[in-house]
Amino acid sequence: MLYRDFLDELKSCGELIEIAEEIHWDQEAAAAAAMSQREGGPALHFTQVQDGNGSSLVGALFSGPGTLYPNSSGRTPWTRLAIALGFNRDISYEELCEELLKRRERLVRPTLVTSGPCQEVIKIDDEVSLTDFPFPRHYDRDGGRYLTAGVLAVKDYYGRWANWGVCRAMVLSKNELVVNIRPESQAGRLFAEYEQHGKPMPCCFFLGGNPAAFVAAAAPVPEGVWEAEMAGAYIQSPLELASAVTNDLMIPADAEMVIEGMIMPGERQAEGPFPEYVRYAPARPRPVMRVNAITHRKSPVLPFVAEGCKVSDSMALRSVLASVELLYKVRTQTQLRVRWIYLPVESRLSICVAGCDPFYPGHNFWVSNFLSQLKEMAWFDKLLLVDSDINPADMTEVVNDWAQKTRPQKGYGFWAEEYPHVAGRTTAYAEEGEPVRTVVWDCCWNDTWKDEKHFRARVSFESSFPEDLQEQVISRWTEYGLPGKPVKKLVDPSWTRGPLHPPQLTKIPGIGGEDQ
Amino acid sequence: MHDVNFRQFLDVLSRQGELKEVDQEVDWNLEASAILAMIYRMEGPAVLFNKIKDYPQGYRMAGALYSGPRRQPWRKMAMGLGIDPDEGYKKWQQEFNRRLDHPIKPVIVQDGFCKEVILIGEEADIFKLPIPYVHLGDGGRYGGTLPVTVTRHPVRDWVNAGNYRWMAHDKQRLGGDFQPGQHMADMYYVYEKKGESMPFCMAMGVNPALDIAAGVSLPVGANEYDVAGGLQEEPLQLVKAETNDLLVPADAEIIIEGEVLPHERLEEGPFGEYDGFMTTRLPQPVYRIKAITHRRNPILPVAPEGYRFNDTGAMSCGILSPVLQWRLEKEGFKDVLFYNIPEASWAWPVVATKPISDTDLGKLISAVWSVPTMGWLDKLLLVDDDVDITSTEELLEILGTRLRAERVYESKPNKPISFIAAWASEEELRRGLAGALTYDCVTRPEEEKPEKITIETLFKPETQKWLDNFWLRAVSR
Secondary structure, three states: OOHHHHHHHHHHOOOEEEEOOOEOOEOHHHHHHHHHHHHOOOEEEEOOEOOOOOOEEEEOOOOOOOOOOOOOOOOOOOHHHHHHOOOOOOOOHHHHHHHHHHHOOOOOOOEEEOOOHHHOEEEEHHHOOHHHOOOOEOOOOOOOOEEOOOEEEEEOOOOOOEEEEEOOEEEEEOOEEEEOOOOOOHHHHHHHHHHHOOOOEEEEEEEEOOHHHHHHHHOOOOOOOOHHHHHHHHHOOOOEEEEOOOOOOEEEOOEEEEEEEEEEEEEEEEEOOEEOOOOEEOOEEEEEEEEEEEEEOOOOEEEOOOOOOOOOHHHHHHHHHHHHHHHHHHHHHOOOOEEEEEOOHHHOOOEEEEEEOOOOOOHHHHHHHHHHOOHHHHOOOEEEEEEOOOOOOOHHHHHHHHHHOOOOOOOOOOEOOOOOEEOOOOOOOOOOOOEEOOEEEEOOOOOOOOOHHHOOOEOOOOOOOOHHHHHHHHHOHHHHOOOOOOOOOOOOHHHOOOOOOOOOOOOOOOOOOOOO | OOOOOHHHHHHHHHHOOOEEEEEEEEOOEOHHHHHHHHHHHOOOOEEEEEEEOOOOOOOEEEEOOOOOOOOOOOHHHHHHHOOOHHHOHHHHHHHHHHHHOOOOOOEEOOOOHHHOEEEEHHHOOHHHOOOOEOOOOOOOOOOEOOEEEEEEOOOOOOEEEEOOOEEEEEOOEEEEOOOEOEHHHHHHHHHHHOOOOEEEEEEEOOOHHHHHHHHOOOOOOOOHHHHHHHHHOOOOEEEEOOOOOOEEEOOOOEEEEEEEOOOOOEEEOOOEOOOOEEOOOEEEOEEEEEEEEEOOOOEEEEOOOOOOOOHHHHHHHHHHHHHHHHHHHHOOOOOEEEEEOHHHOOOOEEEEEOOOOHHHHHHHHHHHHHOHHHHHOOEEEEEEOOOOOOOHHHHHHHHHHHOOHHHEEEOOOOEEOOOOOOOOOHHHHHHOEEOOEEEEOOOOOOOOOOOOOOHHHHOOHHHHHHHHHHHHHHHOO
């Protein structure tokens, strides 16, 4: 759907509110967005921005609260993602992942249109002034004003393939940006090619546009796949792209703003400080983009992300999208029974939780073995394997099993010492790049147990009472005179290794049974 | 002065909006338990069921008495002891521990509400009380989910009162869980060795101070009645039982008196236990009832076990944690804060400490594990003192981002294994010993503490103040 339709859709189902009060781009907007991210609140559209020159800001666009505590809005980290991709807002995690798994196999090429709202206003060369727009200064100690929801579009040196990725950029002057292109990222490697040849890399930064574009750009899409095609896959319809004005890169025709330019070879400037997941990243030398043109809609609605604060847009999106990529690899490259994978937002994506069904002894060793090799792709350094009868949207149950069912001894699956890996973006105890080791917890029922009597049934509302009593209690709740709205969890009997309901005794004393 | 008996406690809860009465007829067979299971999930109020199916008017049940909101598990307990629950965990814990340090001996009175109705011998039929069937798959009707079971040691001058589950085998025989290591079970095995019966009394519907004291793990030889007196800052009032010379709370709703014969066993269970899973069925000793006494229109307290955020979950944070803290402080560890993760229902204690050296940390870890209640636990999390220990969300972040592989410590398998250890095979249960895991997420003094990325660290105080006002004004309606 188009970007502005997306904002309207969010508003109509209570997932976005408009703030009429005037707000300043200097920390106020980011503070409010950070608060909404923390409270599990709606997206915030700041319609009146001081010195905005007609532009407005929108934050917490894809954020959503973790599933540890109940929240009355029923929001999850994937609620607004679901809406962006055209799904029902209350879709279950499993359903969303299974749908995305199917769809990502059917890439859809974007279509080229001659022009779009993204080029309603065109400013070239001397007319270019980044400071005309209310790009926020997010936090007190930041190195400058930032674009945090921009997607960088580039092509490789020989023009064979294109790449989109979300990266932040700091405003350096009225026509320069320092772009946080990490050398090891796909864009970084493409830029290295240009630098080798001593040539500048044409690029575009776009803000807004079909939300599927931002979603795909934030996902760990496989190398060689253009995020625009993956975006088309997610929504099963082609993105509409327009060509940039000063170069031939393609960007969403309905983008709010496109910043076109070139990344200069051999030039580096200090970018930062700016917070990341587990640290306030210090200023680092990063490539510089000379801006040749800015095209935008009239009165653009500029998105931004209060990055680093739980739960930021990227945390919410990656918790699902990285999990889908991991699950795809498990399903297509192994025969392991992994029902679901989730990277909890509560732990800033540092833990990968997998719902497993270990149907032979040693099964989980292979799961941890396989997933450990994908750590860098999804940024985690810890693995938590739980039984597949736990709903991934139920962190409470995950925590309980983590406490109760972990063997208090280090066993075969506990350490992945054989696989050296480096600290990533979620490791607070080591600098990025330092060698570390994975921690694996296997909290599944023992995989040598075959007998049903070893698998103890869970105690919960869904398993300790017959279905008709559950329905009765829920439907009579207000009749009883009790407050609030009861919540039933999604539990599928086919998921449990043991019984969903515990075995019934035929004779229970005091319930028409025989005395012993 | 906070001497409140059970009905006064219900009043206190009601006046503060923490109790709802259900006048609709509710079935003791699973329905009451289902309602409470949902109440726990919704962090709801205590519930008084005024009409129970198959039972005469006036026979009632009350549940969710001690469960609490996730971020304030001690709420109802604090109300029962006359402490303000909204002052935060540290304040609750300090006051609780201060009262633990000043036990008050009980006084004996001549009469009490518990003697209003006296049933002896054949008349003492447990099914006259609305004991519930708590989970599908339970081996019997578990009337004993919040009992205070009083027993005296046959040799030592020691009376123990503790919370031990029981189910009804028939009108006059109850079955319970006698786990070695628990004080009552150990006493029973001494009686059995001497070939003697162990007299017992169970009190249900007692002063909240006594329910709380019975949930506390005290050293061998300590008396929960004294502790309860200290917690309510007034002596408990006790009367003599009818059929034995044990002393019972005078104003209890229900008293069950009897004896446990040596060498008698009946199969007890299964039961949905606090770890969230059904236990197995095992032969256990038998409580034989000699008398039941109760108030008119008795209220049976119930605490359906195993459901997330129930009374046990709240008690682990509200009671177990302060007690473990108290014991650690006696060992000389003054600058630590103890808590339990409420989602993990008793099984995952957390200790917050300021940065300390490896040696001191080692001493702390040893001290924590040697506290007797830790005997049934096998996980421990250590965090820095600037972590909000009452926020499971923050603890999950710490576990994910600050735990390194080398700092997961495994202890030798030399601790008694919990009977309900979910990960253990039958053989391991029979062997009876297990190890423990300690997750060390503490920053050493020479290390750089990882930075928190939150509103509090990213913005100046003025901006935070603006934010608070803005949020009230423009967003939270």
